[in-house]
Amino acid sequence: MSVEPSSAAHPAAFADRHIGARADAVETMLKAVGYDSLDGLVDMAVPAAIRQNFPLILDPAKSEEETLVALRRIAGKNKTAVQMIGQGYYGTHTPPVILRNVVEDPAWYTAYTPYQPEISQGRLEALLNFQTMVQDLTALPIANASLLDEATAVAEAVLLMRRSNKAKGNGAIVLDAELFPQTIAVVKGRAKALGFDVIVADLSNGLPEGELAGVVLQQPGASGVVRDQSPVIADAKDRGALVTVAADLLALTLITPPGEQGADIAVGSVQRFGVPLFYGGPHAAYMAVRKGLERSLPGRLVGVSKDSAGTPAYRLALQTREQHIRREKATSNICTAQALLAIVASMYAVYHGPEGLTAIARRAHDSARALAAALKNAGVELLHESFFDTVTARVPGRAAEVIAAAEAKGINLRRIDADTVGISADETTTPAVIADVAEAFGAAPVESADGFDLPGGLLRTSEFMTHPVFSSYRSETQMLRYLRRLSDRDLALDRTMIPLGSCTMKLNATAEMQAMTWPEFASIHPFAPDSQTEGWRELIADLEEKLAVITGYDTVSIQPNAGSQGELAGLLAIRGYHHSRGDEQRTVCLIPASAHGTNAASAVLAGMKVVVVATADDGAIDHADLRAKIDAHRENLAAIMITYPSTHGVFDDDVRDVCEAIHEAGGQVYIDGANLNALVGLAQPGEFGGDVSHLNLHKTFCIPHGGGGPGVGPVAAKAHLAPFMPGDAATWTGGEDIPVSASRFGSAGVLPISWAYVSLMGGEGLTSATKHALLAANYVAARLNEYFPVLYTGKGGLVAHECILDLRELTAKTGVTAEDVAKRLVDYGFHAPTLSFPVAGTLMVEPTESEDLGEMDRFIDAMIAIRAEIDQVAAGDFTLEGSPLRNAPHTAVVVAANEWDRAYPREQAAFPLRTLRMDKYFPPVGRIDGAAGDRNLICSCPPIEDFEN
Known part of the structure; x- marks a missing residue:
C-alpha cells in the first residue's frame, strides 16, 4: 500500500517529505506510464516469482522529533572520555567553521563523485x-x-x-x-x-x-x-x-x-x-x-588540465585505472574513497597552515615529553625515550590498575599487556590531563620536561605546504568565503536533481544527518572499552537486525566501509565456506559481462578466477552461455556475482533459475545490492536465491555521497556463511573470518544516518519509497522514449528504478555523442546521468523517489530541448563542431564576451529554456581536455599565476 502524501491521518509522516511526488503528481505520472494505480504498475514490473507475499514488518515509523529523542537516548548510553588510546586514532579539534560549512553543509556532503569535472x-x-x-x-x-x-x-x-x-x-x-x-x-x-x-x-x-x-x-x-x-x-x-x-x-x-x-x-x-x-x-x-x-x-587522482578556453581546470586523472574499465585486470577494487573526510582534512591544513600544524605537533610532543618526565621521575620504566606523541610505560603487574585509575578520571589509556601501558597525546591534551595520567601511575607532574627530544638527525629541515592556499585564509571571514566560493562552483543535490543511474542520489534528510556530529557519537574511540560504547553497539546491532529483515538474510556485518569492500567481504565469506568443506579447488567466479566493474576486481582480490558470462540482446544473462560456463567449471565453481535488478535497469524473470543452476553445481550466489533501492519491501535477495549480498548504505539507505565517500557497504548473508563474516582486525587470529577494515564496525560514524532513515520510514514507508522509485523511473522512460529510445525494458515494457537512454543511432547520424549531451545538460543546470555505463554511447538515468514531478519535468524538458538541438545538427542549421552541444558547457565569461561569432545565439547558449532566467548556474570552466591532462600529469596545486589571463 502506498503512503499517500495528502493523507490527513498522518500529516507529519516523514515518508511524505522523503517521497517527492504529491498525490496529484502520482496520478499524472501513472497516466503517462499507462497505469491506473501504483500497485498495478509494481505488480507488472516486479516478477511475481520473486515478490515477498508479506508486508515489511519493522518498528512503526517515528516522527523526526521521536527519532531524534530515540537517538539521544542511545547516544546517552555512550560514555565520553579523554581518548589517549592512540593506535592511529586521536583526539582532534574540528574548527567550527569547517564543521558547520563542510561536514554539516549539504553543498559539500550531497555532492557526487566528480566524474563530470566542469560542475565539480x-x-x-x-x-x-x-x-x-x-x-x-x-x-x-x-x-x-x-x-x-x-x-x-x-x-x-x-x-x-x-x-x-x-x-x-x-x-x-x-x-x-x-x-x-x-x-x-x-x-x-x-x-x-x-x-x-x-x-x-x-x-x-x-x-x-x-x-x-x-x-x-x-x-x-x-x-x-x-x-x-x-x-x-x-x-x-x-x-x-x-x-x-x-x-x-x-x-x-x-x-x-x-x-x-x-x-x-x-x-x-x-x-x-x-x-x-x-x-x-x-x-x-x-x-x-x-x-x-x-x-x-x-x-582517485585529481589532476590539472585546461578547458576549451585554455583556462586551468581540475579533473580526475588516469581514469583508465577505474574498475569499470579494467574489470578483472584492475589493480585495485577501490571505487569510492573518503572524499568528504579528505576535504575536511585539507581544509584543516588550509585553516592552520604549515606553522599552525607544526605548533599543534609540538604541543602534542611536549605533552608526551611532560608525561614521560613525570613517569621517569617516579621510577616508571619507559620503553623508549625517543618518541613523538606516544609514551609506552612498563608497570609490572599493574597495567589494569593504572588503566582503571585513569578511567576513573575520565581518561582512556591503552592496555598492551598485563605489564605495559601506552599513552598517546594529541592536540586536545591539556596539562591537567597529563597531571591526571601521571597520578594514575602514582607519579606527580614535573615543572619542566627536559630531555626526550627527537633525535637531531631526524629533525625535518625541508619546507612544506608553501603554496599560497595554505597561507591565505587565516581569518574566519576569509575561510568562510573560501568554502562558500568553492561550493558555489559545484552542482550538488542541494541545488538540482542528480539523475545518475547505478548510483542512487536520494534525499539525505537533515534529521538523518543531525546525530552524527553529537559528541556522544563522534568522540568515541574504536578501542574504547565496551562499558563506554553501549549506545553505539545497541544502534549497530539494531541496524544490522533491521537490514537482515529487509533483505531476507540471517546475519549482517556493517564492517565494510565501502561497497567494494562489501563485495570483497561477501566473496571472502564464500571462500571461507568452501574451504571449511574441503573444497579449496572452488575458485571460479562467474560474472555477467554487464556487472559492475568492481565485481570482477573484488573477485580477483578474493583469490578467485573470473569467468565472464555473456549478456543476451535483451540485457539478461545469456542462458546458453551460462550453462556452458557452469558445465565447463562445475568442479571448480565457487560463485556467481549478479546484480538485481540487472545493471541494465530491468527485473529479469529468470533470477531464480540462475540461482538454482549455480546451487545445483555446488556454487554460491552473490547478489550485488547496488540496486536494492528497487527491492526494499517488495522482494528479498536472501529469499529468492542469494547466499550473500553487499548493501550500499550510501545509496539505498541515505548516507550521502560526500563528493566520493564516505560509503558503507554492509555484507548480509545466510546462516551457513555467518562464521566467515569479517572478524575484528584488532583481535583476529588468522581464521577464515578475514577482516576487511581497520576497525570492528568500519565507518560507524555515519550509521546514525541510515538508522534514522529506517526509523523515520518504517516498513510501510520504505516499501512506498521503493514503489515511487519505480514510478519515477518509468515516468522518465515513458516521457523520453520517443526522443531517446529506452534500450532495455522488462515485462510490459517497464523498467526498474533506472532506465538506459540509447543515443547510438543519433550519434551515427549526427556525430553528437552521449558526452555532448552530458556536457550540454550543465547549461540547463543539471548533473549528467551515468555516461556510457553499462553500455557505451548511452545515458543511464535514475530519478529516485525523492524527486518531485516539477524537477523531473524540468529534466525531461531539458532532454527534449537537447534532442531538438541534435535535430538542428541533423538539419544543417549548424555544424556539429559549431553547435551548442559540442561547445557546451558555456561559461559566463564566454557568454558575456564582447565578441560572439557562433552560429547560435547567446540566449540559446546560456538560457535555452525560459525557466533558466530565474535561476541560472554557470559552470566555472568550459569543457575540459582530459587527455591532455593525462599526457602532462600535474597532481598538485598549480601556481596562482596559471590562472591569470
Whole structure:
C-alpha cells in the first residue's frame, strides 16, 4: 500500500517529505506510464516469482522529533572520555567553521563523485589541496585523493609493491612489528586470500633473510618509537625490495619525511587533521608514491588540465585505472574513497597552515615529553625515550590498575599487556590531563620536561605546504568565503536533481544527518572499552537486525566501509565456506559481462578466477552461455556475482533459475545490492536465491555521497556463511573470518544516518519509497522514449528504478555523442546521468523517489530541448563542431564576451529554456581536455599565476 502524501491521518509522516511526488503528481505520472494505480504498475514490473507475499514488518515509523529523542537516548548510553588510546586514532579539534560549512553543509556532503569535472571544480580543488598537503608532508611527488582507512591503505601499498616489483614480485612482504595490530591483520588477511608470504619482524634488528618484494615500516611506531629508518630502507632497496612507510602526517611536520629517507610509498591516516574519532570511521587515508609509480596508484587522482578556453581546470586523472574499465585486470577494487573526510582534512591544513600544524605537533610532543618526565621521575620504566606523541610505560603487574585509575578520571589509556601501558597525546591534551595520567601511575607532574627530544638527525629541515592556499585564509571571514566560493562552483543535490543511474542520489534528510556530529557519537574511540560504547553497539546491532529483515538474510556485518569492500567481504565469506568443506579447488567466479566493474576486481582480490558470462540482446544473462560456463567449471565453481535488478535497469524473470543452476553445481550466489533501492519491501535477495549480498548504505539507505565517500557497504548473508563474516582486525587470529577494515564496525560514524532513515520510514514507508522509485523511473522512460529510445525494458515494457537512454543511432547520424549531451545538460543546470555505463554511447538515468514531478519535468524538458538541438545538427542549421552541444558547457565569461561569432545565439547558449532566467548556474570552466591532462600529469596545486589571463 502506498503512503499517500495528502493523507490527513498522518500529516507529519516523514515518508511524505522523503517521497517527492504529491498525490496529484502520482496520478499524472501513472497516466503517462499507462497505469491506473501504483500497485498495478509494481505488480507488472516486479516478477511475481520473486515478490515477498508479506508486508515489511519493522518498528512503526517515528516522527523526526521521536527519532531524534530515540537517538539521544542511545547516544546517552555512550560514555565520553579523554581518548589517549592512540593506535592511529586521536583526539582532534574540528574548527567550527569547517564543521558547520563542510561536514554539516549539504553543498559539500550531497555532492557526487566528480566524474563530470566542469560542475565539480570546488570539490576537485579541495581534493587537490589534500594531495598537495600529502605530497609536501611525505616528500613524495604524487598522492591520491584519499583511500578508505590506514590498514586497507597499507594493504593497497603491499599489492602495489608486489605488482610493481617486476624482479622480486613473488618475494615475501616484510611488515615491521611496530605496525598497528589492525594493519598487520588486514594485510595478513589479503595475503591469505591471494596466497603470498608475509613476515612480521622487529626491524630494529635488520631485515630477515630471503627474497623480498616489499617492506612496510611505521613512523612513529605503534609503541611510539621514532627511529632513523634510512638504514633499513637502504638495505631493502639494495636487496631489490620496494619500501612503504606508514607515517603520521602530523609527526612529519617535525621529523624527516619518508621521501627524504628513500621510501617508494607513504601511507597513513589523516584522521587527526580535524576529523572526529567517529568510533573508528569514516576517516580518510592517504597514499603518496615516488615518480614512476603514479600509473599504478590505487584510488582517485585529481589532476590539472585546461578547458576549451585554455583556462586551468581540475579533473580526475588516469581514469583508465577505474574498475569499470579494467574489470578483472584492475589493480585495485577501490571505487569510492573518503572524499568528504579528505576535504575536511585539507581544509584543516588550509585553516592552520604549515606553522599552525607544526605548533599543534609540538604541543602534542611536549605533552608526551611532560608525561614521560613525570613517569621517569617516579621510577616508571619507559620503553623508549625517543618518541613523538606516544609514551609506552612498563608497570609490572599493574597495567589494569593504572588503566582503571585513569578511567576513573575520565581518561582512556591503552592496555598492551598485563605489564605495559601506552599513552598517546594529541592536540586536545591539556596539562591537567597529563597531571591526571601521571597520578594514575602514582607519579606527580614535573615543572619542566627536559630531555626526550627527537633525535637531531631526524629533525625535518625541508619546507612544506608553501603554496599560497595554505597561507591565505587565516581569518574566519576569509575561510568562510573560501568554502562558500568553492561550493558555489559545484552542482550538488542541494541545488538540482542528480539523475545518475547505478548510483542512487536520494534525499539525505537533515534529521538523518543531525546525530552524527553529537559528541556522544563522534568522540568515541574504536578501542574504547565496551562499558563506554553501549549506545553505539545497541544502534549497530539494531541496524544490522533491521537490514537482515529487509533483505531476507540471517546475519549482517556493517564492517565494510565501502561497497567494494562489501563485495570483497561477501566473496571472502564464500571462500571461507568452501574451504571449511574441503573444497579449496572452488575458485571460479562467474560474472555477467554487464556487472559492475568492481565485481570482477573484488573477485580477483578474493583469490578467485573470473569467468565472464555473456549478456543476451535483451540485457539478461545469456542462458546458453551460462550453462556452458557452469558445465565447463562445475568442479571448480565457487560463485556467481549478479546484480538485481540487472545493471541494465530491468527485473529479469529468470533470477531464480540462475540461482538454482549455480546451487545445483555446488556454487554460491552473490547478489550485488547496488540496486536494492528497487527491492526494499517488495522482494528479498536472501529469499529468492542469494547466499550473500553487499548493501550500499550510501545509496539505498541515505548516507550521502560526500563528493566520493564516505560509503558503507554492509555484507548480509545466510546462516551457513555467518562464521566467515569479517572478524575484528584488532583481535583476529588468522581464521577464515578475514577482516576487511581497520576497525570492528568500519565507518560507524555515519550509521546514525541510515538508522534514522529506517526509523523515520518504517516498513510501510520504505516499501512506498521503493514503489515511487519505480514510478519515477518509468515516468522518465515513458516521457523520453520517443526522443531517446529506452534500450532495455522488462515485462510490459517497464523498467526498474533506472532506465538506459540509447543515443547510438543519433550519434551515427549526427556525430553528437552521449558526452555532448552530458556536457550540454550543465547549461540547463543539471548533473549528467551515468555516461556510457553499462553500455557505451548511452545515458543511464535514475530519478529516485525523492524527486518531485516539477524537477523531473524540468529534466525531461531539458532532454527534449537537447534532442531538438541534435535535430538542428541533423538539419544543417549548424555544424556539429559549431553547435551548442559540442561547445557546451558555456561559461559566463564566454557568454558575456564582447565578441560572439557562433552560429547560435547567446540566449540559446546560456538560457535555452525560459525557466533558466530565474535561476541560472554557470559552470566555472568550459569543457575540459582530459587527455591532455593525462599526457602532462600535474597532481598538485598549480601556481596562482596559471590562472591569470
